[in-house]
Amino acid sequence: MVDLLISGPDGKIESNYHHNNDKNSPIALILHPEPARGGTMNTKIVAYLYKIFIQNGFSTIRFNFRGVGKSDGTFDE
Numbered sequence: 001m002v003d004l005l006i007s008g009p010d011g012k013i014e015s016n017y018h019h020n021n022d023k024n025s026p027i028a029l030i031l032h033p034e035p036a037r038g039g040t041m042n043t044k045i046v047a048y049l050y051k052i053f054i055q056n057g058f059s060t061i062r063f064n065f066r067g068v069g070k071s072d073g074t075f076d077e
Contacts, residue, residue: 001016001017002016003016004017010072010073011066011072011073013063013066013072014041014064014071015041015064018059020057020058020059020060025057025059027059027061028058028060029061029062030046030049030053031046032064032065032068033045033046035065035067035068039068040069041063047062049062
């Protein structure tokens, strides 16, 4: 797993990425529940799904929306 801060025009996005070295591996993008209700990339179900996809051979990324965790900016719904 690699902890990343992805730079963009409105600031950085906090994320975790796992790269599967198999060039034919599928990709999973895991989004967290609504931040207004406590959702983050570290919510139990998001962390669980992240691990399950990795165990099943996916290249996998999860990230925090703007204004959540170390992500810059404000969540705009």
